[in-house]
Each structure stands twice: as structure tokens, then as C-alpha cells.
Amino acid sequence: MITYVIEGGTPLDGEVTISGAKNAAVAIIPATLMVKGVCRIENIPQISDVSVMLNVLKSMGASIQTVNGHTYDIDCSNVDTCSVHTKERIRASYYLAGALLGRFGKGVVPMPGGCDLGDRPVDQHLKGFRAMGAEVSIQNGNIVAYGGTRLHGAGIYLDVVSVGATINIMLAATLADGLTVIDNAAKEPHIVDVANFLNSMGANITGAGTDVIKIRGVEELHGGFYSIIPDQIEAGTYLAAVGAAGGRVLLKNVIPKHLDSITAKLEEAGMSIYENDDSILAERNGPLKSINIKTMPYPGFPTDMVPQLAAMLCLADGTSYINEGIWSNRFRFADEYKRMGANIQVSSKIAIIEGSKEITGAVIKACDLRAGAGMILAGLAARGQTVIEDVYHIERGYEHIVEKFCGLGARIKRVIGPDKTDFRGAV
Numbered sequence: 360m361i362t363y364v365i366e367g368g369t370p371l372d373g374e375v376t377i378s379g380a381k382n383a384a385v386a387i388i389p390a391t392l393m394v395k396g397v398c399r400i401e402n403i404p405q406i407s408d409v410s411v412m413l414n415v416l417k418s419m420g421a422s423i424q425t426v427n428g429h430t431y432d433i434d435c436s437n438v439d440t441c442s443v444h445t446k447e448r449i450r451a452s453y454y455l456a457g458a459l460l461g462r463f464g465k466g467v468v469p470m471p472g473g474c475d476l477g478d479r480p481v482d483q484h485l486k487g488f489r490a491m492g493a494e495v496s497i498q499n500g501n502i503v504a505y506g507g508t509r510l511h512g513a514g515i516y517l518d519v520v521s522v523g524a525t526i527n528i529m530l531a532a533t534l535a536d537g538l539t540v541i542d543n544a545a546k547e548p549h550i551v552d553v554a555n556f557l558n559s560m561g562a563n564i565t566g567a568g569t570d571v572i573k574i575r576g577v578e579e580l581h582g583g584f585y586s587i588i589p590d591q592i593e594a595g596t597y598l599a600a601v602g603a604a605g606g607r608v609l610l611k612n613v614i615p616k617h618l619d620s621i622t623a624k625l626e627e628a629g630m631s632i633y634e635n636d637d638s639i640l641a642e643r644n645g646p647l648k649s650i651n652i653k654t655m656p657y658p659g660f661p662t663d664m665v666p667q668l669a670a671m672l673c674l675a676d677g678t679s680y681i682n683e684g685i686w687s688n689r690f691r692f693a694d695e696y697k698r699m700g701a702n703i704q705v706s707s708k709i710a711i712i713e714g715s716k717e718i719t720g721a722v723i724k725a726c727d728l729r730a731g732a733g734m735i736l737a738g739l740a741a742r743g744q745t746v747i748e749d750v751y752h753i754e755r756g757y758e759h760i761v762e763k764f765c766g767l768g769a770r771i772k773r774v775i776g777p778d779k780t781d782f783r784g785a786v
């Protein structure tokens with residue numbers, strides 16, 4: 360078993376470089392299935408969700424050359440199968456469906472996995488595929504889609520603002536015959552990044568980043584070069600870590616605009632934030648103030664930052680309220696924080712956090728990607744030692760997180776083997 364062992368109480372100090380955006384990379388990599396030629400993609404994060412996606416493409420016959428740890432040459436010209444066989448389950452596997460429908464007009468893809476945040480339906484994805492002429496069914500745990508040799512354009516109104524459905528329909532529409540209009544589209548930065556990638560390979564997509572995206576189908580996509588945007592949630596995580604542990608950290612390779620809702624809340628909580636073109640300096644010396652948060656689709660406050668802010672707010676003066684607007688199971692971290700002495704009450708989609716003077720280290724278990732990241736922040740802020748189990752959740756989406764925190768002076772180590780200090784059974 361691999362655990363993270365953290366000795367809390369040390370303020371952070373130094374610089375950290377933010378990696379490429381996970382949620383852009385796990386969409387752009389399958390999108391290369393639609394390209395005839397070599398895509399050189401830069402700033403790909405070294406995380407397990409990316410490794411899984413690259414291995415799936417390789418299993419389908421793609422040629423993938425490593426240029427360096429963050430840059431790959433991906434050539435899917437010789438891929439001749441539209442069925443995906445993998446035991447691995449990640450949320451983003453559904454993008455393979457949109458890409459295969461775009462390339463071949465059909466696809467068989469395993470139903471997605473990913474974090475257990477409650478019900479994670481794909482009905483809006485399927486609604487879009489069907490509107491473009493595909494017959495879609497769920498069979499034996501797979502999404503089975505068949506649209507003849509080529510889909511046709513359509514007008515699609517999303518009943519729910521969905522990142523995945525917006526991207527997946529954009530993929531399927533890129534090589535379809537005619538115009539597709541996505542109404543009520545999600546506007547996250549990674550959606551714009553996927554559209555920019557496709558356009559750099561010859562697609563004709565306008566409106567990404569607004570709630571109406573127009574995709575004019577083209578005959579084919581050519582190879583080219585693309586660099587993935589920085590990960591705004593990784594950046595937000597390190598900013599919240601300064602809030603939790605105190606100190607002063609410079610984040611490099613960020614797009615401050617993408618973090619507006621996050622930095623606004625951190626300043627409201629009493630942190631000092633200084634923005635430059637591609638960097639952010641964050642500082643917290645004094646006490647934290649309690650704040651209220653409501654999560655919304657972008658540009659609202661992101662649900663993927665809730666566990667990180669909650670860890671910080673466990674030490675704020677007063678009572679904070681978090682109203683979760685996206686996932687029914689976002690607060691799974693609360694019970695783990697309570698083991699550290701935090702005072703959190705959860706009812707349905709509301710968490711009420713009574714700030715306390717301190718929290719103490721404990722043995723806790725990561726239960727999803729962002730909850731695991733929040734637990735690191737809680738461990739950094741706690742008095743004593745924290746051991747985090749099931750850290751594979753964290754390593755799905757954070758590149759070299761232990762090394763990056765060590766570079767900021769945190770006392771954290773990645774321990775391989777049975778944990779010798781397991782208090783979980785202590786009475």
C-alpha cells in the first residue's frame with residue numbers, strides 16, 4: 360500500500376510550476392483519433408489518467424512517441440478499430456465515443472468510471488449523438504453507437520450544463536456533415552482548449568467559452584502542434600494550501616483569469632493574492648475569515664475546489680457554508696476531516712464548517728481525487744502526523760504532488776509498504 364505521511368505545522372515557502380490541465384489532456388488525447396497525421400502535443404501532465412488514455416490509444420493501434428516527459432507525438436492514422444477494450448475505468452473514457460463517432464461514424468466504448476461523486480449520468484452525451492443521427496444503446500457495460508458512415512449536423516440544447524457532454528458532442532460534430540449548434544454549453548477553460556486544439560488541426564469551431572458553440576463539419580483533420588493550458592484546479596489547490604498551512608508561494612505557469620472565482624474567495628478569506636501575466640503570488644500570515652461558497656459551472660466557483668477550501672475553512676474564525684450545486688456526493692471528505700477534529704456538519708448538498716483553533720493529525724483515507732488533495736492540505740495544517748491511504752486517487756490527477764509540496768518546504772513523504780503507525784484500530 361502507498362501512503363502519504365505528513366508532519367503538519369510548517370508554513371509553505373517557495374515556487375511551484377503548474378502542470379498541464381488534466382481535464383483538457385484527457386479530452387485532447389482521444390481527440391487525436393480523428394486526425395490523419397502526427398499530433399505533437401506539449402504540456403501533457405504526468406498523471407495516471409493520462410497514462411491510461413495513452414495506453415488505450417496504443418491498444419487500438421495508435422503510434423505514440425515520447426518526445427519528453429510532457430510532450431508526445433501521437434499518430435492515429437493506422438487505427439482501424441472502433442471498439443475499445445480496457446479494464447481501466449476513468450471518467451473521460453466517454454470522449455472515445457465522440458472521437459470514434461467523428462472518425463468512423465460508430466464506436467463501442469466502456470461506460471465511464473472516475474470519482475464516485477454520486478450519480479454521473481451520460482444522457483446528455485447520448486442525446487447529442489442521437490440528434491446527429493447515431494443509434495445509441497448501453498449494452499454489457501458499453502456505450503454502443505452507430506451512425507452509418509458519417510453523422511450529420513444538428514441543433515442540440517443541453518438540459519444540464521455539462522462539461523463532458525459539451526466536449527463529447529463537439530468531438531462527434533467536428534467531422535460530421537453540416538452545422539451543429541450546442542446550446543446551453545459549458546464554458547470551462549478546458550472546453551476552449553479542446554476547441555482550440557481541434558481548430559489547430561483544421562476543424563471549424565466557434566463560440567467555445569460561451570454557451571453557444573457552432574461546429575461546421577469538415578472533411579478531415581491534419582496533424583500539427585498544440586500545447587495544453589495550465590491546470591486551474593491544480594493551481595487553486597496550491598493556493599488553498601497556502602491558506603491552510605500559511606506562508607508565501609509563487610505559482611508559475613498559470614492563467615490568472617481562469618482562477619478568478621477561486622482567488623476572489625481566497626482573498627475574501629483573508630489571503631493576499633498578487634497576479635502577473637502567467638504567475639500568482641499567494642500569502643497568508645494572519646487568521647482566516649469564514650466565507651460562504653456556492654459551486655456553479657464556470658465561471659462560477661468550481662466544485663473541484665470544495666475539499667481544498669473546506670480544509671482551509673476548518674481553521675477559519677467563525678462558521679462557513681458550502682452549497683454544492685453539481686455533485687450529490689461531493690462532501691465524502693467530511694468524515695475524514697472529522698477524524699482530525701474538524702467540526703463539519705453535512706446535510707444534503709450543504710456543508711456547515713465551524714472553524715476551530717486547531718486540527719490534529721490522523722490516519723485518513725482518500726475517497727476521490729479532490730478529496731485526497733484536500734486531505735493533504737488538512738494534514739499540512741494539522742498538529743502532528745497525518746497518514747493518507749488510497750493515494751492512488753490523488754495521483755490520477757496531480758503530477759508529482761509530493762515532490763512539489765516538498766519543494767515548498769512541506770514535511771510530506773510518499774511511503775511504499777505497510778503503514779507502521781496505523782492508529783485506525785486504536786481505541
Ligand code: EPZ
Binds near residue numbers: 382474481483
Ligand atoms: C467534468 O466531469 C470533470 N471531469 C469533473 O472533474 C468536474 O467536477 C465536472 O466536469 C464539473 O466541472 C472531467 O473533465 C474528466 P458534467 P463531467 O458533465 O464532465 C450532470 C475532477 O476532479 N449530467 O459537467 O462528468 C451531472 O450529474 C473531476 O477533475 C447529467 O445530468 O461533469 C452533474 O450534476 C471530478 N447528464 C452535472 O451535470 C449528463 O449527460 C455536471 O456534470 C452529464 C452530466
